[in-house]
Amino acid sequence: MPYSEPVHFERITVADVSRHFGRRRALSRVSFDCAAGQIVGLLGPNGAGKSTLLSVLATLAAPSTGSVRYGAATPGAAGAALRAQIGFLSHDLQLYPELSARENLEFFAGLHGLDDPRREAADALARAGLDDRADDVVEGFSRGMRQRLALERALLHEPRLALFDEPFTGLDEASCVKLVRRLRSLRADRRIVVLATHDLDIVDGLLDQALLLRAGRLRPLGGEGTLRERYRAAVASGEAR
Amino acid sequence: MNEFLRVAWLVVRKDLRVESRSRELLFTTVFFAISCVLVFSFGFVRGGRAVEGAAAGILWIAVAFSGTLALGRAFERERHHDALRGLLLAPAARPAIYVGKLAGLLLLLAVVEAIVAVMVAFLFQAPLFRFPVRLFALLALGTIGFASVGTLFSAMLVRTRSRAVLLPVLLYPITIPVLIMGVSGTAVLIAPEPDLAMARLWIGLLFFFDAVFLTLALWTFEPVMTE
Numbered sequence A: 001m002p003y004s005e006p007v008h009f010e011r012i013t014v015a016d017v018s019r020h021f022g023r024r025r026a027l028s029r030v031s032f033d034c035a036a037g038q039i040v041g042l043l044g045p046n047g048a049g050k051s052t053l054l055s056v057l058a059t060l061a062a063p064s065t066g067s068v069r070y071g072a073a074t075p076g077a078a079g080a081a082l083r084a085q086i087g088f089l090s091h092d093l094q095l096y097p098e099l100s101a102r103e104n105l106e107f108f109a110g111l112h113g114l115d116d117p118r119r120e121a122a123d124a125l126a127r128a129g130l131d132d133r134a135d136d137v138v139e140g141f142s143r144g145m146r147q148r149l150a151l152e153r154a155l156l157h158e159p160r161l162a163l164f165d166e167p168f169t170g171l172d173e174a175s176c177v178k179l180v181r182r183l184r185s186l187r188a189d190r191r192i193v194v195l196a197t198h199d200l201d202i203v204d205g206l207l208d209q210a211l212l213l214r215a216g217r218l219r220p221l222g223g224e225g226t227l228r229e230r231y232r233a234a235v236a237s238g239e240a241r
Numbered sequence B: 001m002n003e004f005l006r007v008a009w010l011v012v013r014k015d016l017r018v019e020s021r022s023r024e025l026l027f028t029t030v031f032f033a034i035s036c037v038l039v040f041s042f043g044f045v046r047g048g049r050a051v052e053g054a055a056a057g058i059l060w061i062a063v064a065f066s067g068t069l070a071l072g073r074a075f076e077r078e079r080h081h082d083a084l085r086g087l088l089l090a091p092a093a094r095p096a097i098y099v100g101k102l103a104g105l106l107l108l109l110a111v112v113e114a115i116v117a118v119m120v121a122f123l124f125q126a127p128l129f130r131f132p133v134r135l136f137a138l139l140a141l142g143t144i145g146f147a148s149v150g151t152l153f154s155a156m157l158v159r160t161r162s163r164a165v166l167l168p169v170l171l172y173p174i175t176i177p178v179l180i181m182g183v184s185g186t187a188v189l190i191a192p193e194p195d196l197a198m199a200r201l202w203i204g205l206l207f208f209f210d211a212v213f214l215t216l217a218l219w220t221f222e223p224v225m226t227e
Helices: A050-057 A101-111 A117-128 A143-155 A173-188 A227-240 B002-022 B024-044 B054-074 B076-089 B094-123 B132-156 B163-190 B196-225
Strands: A011-021 A024-035 A039-043 A065-070 A086-089 A161-165 A192-196 A209-214 A217-219
Touching (some): A011 A050, A024 A050, A024 A192, A039 A173, A050 A161, A086 A143, A143 A161, A173 A192, B002 B024, B002 B094, B024 B094, B054 B076, B076 B094, B094 B132, B094 B196, B132 B163, B163 B196
Parallel strands (some): A039 A192
Antiparallel strands (some): A011 A065, A209 A217
16 A cells, blocks of 8 residues: 555444534534444435534534544544555446446545556456446446446545445345345444444344434334334334424 | 556546547537637627627637636546545555646647637737747647636535536636736737737746646645545
8 A cells, every 4th residue: 555554443422423514414423433343224214314423424524513534543633544544335327328337436445555456356346247238338238237347436545434324225026135244244343333224124134233313313222023023113103202 | 756657647548438438528618618609709809800809808808708608527537436536545656636627628728729719810800920939839828827727626626516516616717827928928919019028927827827736736636536
């Protein structure tokens, strides 16, 4: 790695984080922590603040109040060394549609300072199952193919913290199974995975910690039944309140 | 420093690759600049003779207008599909991304200026290439000054809904001195009796402007890009 030594962390601590956009409060006093080898699910209806929380964790948005600590490091002090340890798949896929799959991956591998961007890109294409379409421009890809490519782009540099916003969007069943397997392997590698999803049936049994966000606040998720039943019960009790 | 330049080069190469496939910026900017010069030539050339002193102004107006068009689109590729966040999350020095975007724009504007300068010299019968090194210095420094401020504003406004309106409103008040220096420097070069000492002064002032605004832009790019 040509950049300064990456920050090593085993835990993320989110303490009292609020985030305002003008007068609108997207996050309100959110606190939780997660450890290496955990998969954390952010659940909640549209507009609950899940994507904002992922942006804050990715250091792309600063909290209005509160703090996020990555082990002992803070985003302000660690800067680029911390970013080297974060991979982010957002809902928009952060790919250049005019470039081929290989060119996209090589570009981002280069930006991350990987030693051999060509080899890294080739390996990532194989993992995404896109070797045969490597030199096609991304514009012609289906949503599922783009999603697989974007996922590999986010994990190219083997980040300690992997953030996924709706990672199952557009994936067929076989790809979903592969992704679940990939998430399990990230957990086995003691990475920290935080994912925002509405695909409750797919992630049921996968999550080590499920957090329900509603109107920017963390709400308790009940303990009985399937994830979908617990989610429904929690949302219904929130509406009744 | 090598790392900084490597990242800047990656961004330039990516932009050139995308542009070579879409040709969106090149065609619109060149077409706009040519139209601009042609329209002015109908207004300022009578009976085969151009109005005295018009050529310098028209050259710089074409550069400024087509440059604004290019600047407005500079970060569009990054805005679409949220690629900007992918760039910002890379563990690279963020000013290197700015320098890469700026260098890509400068290359594009260099192509536009080469075409526009030949057209202005031909249509307005202006001796633009009498002092080619000085003209090159004026155009290069003027374009760097204009584009360095414009690239920063374009990045600042990338998440703003009314960015197309706001960019010229913010850009022109700050870059007017660059345009005035460019026009004045070019005018003294193509005058019947060229004043080379004055041309040197304008080139020096442009250099000073560029140094100040490039430094400010490199310094402010990181905080500006944090949401």
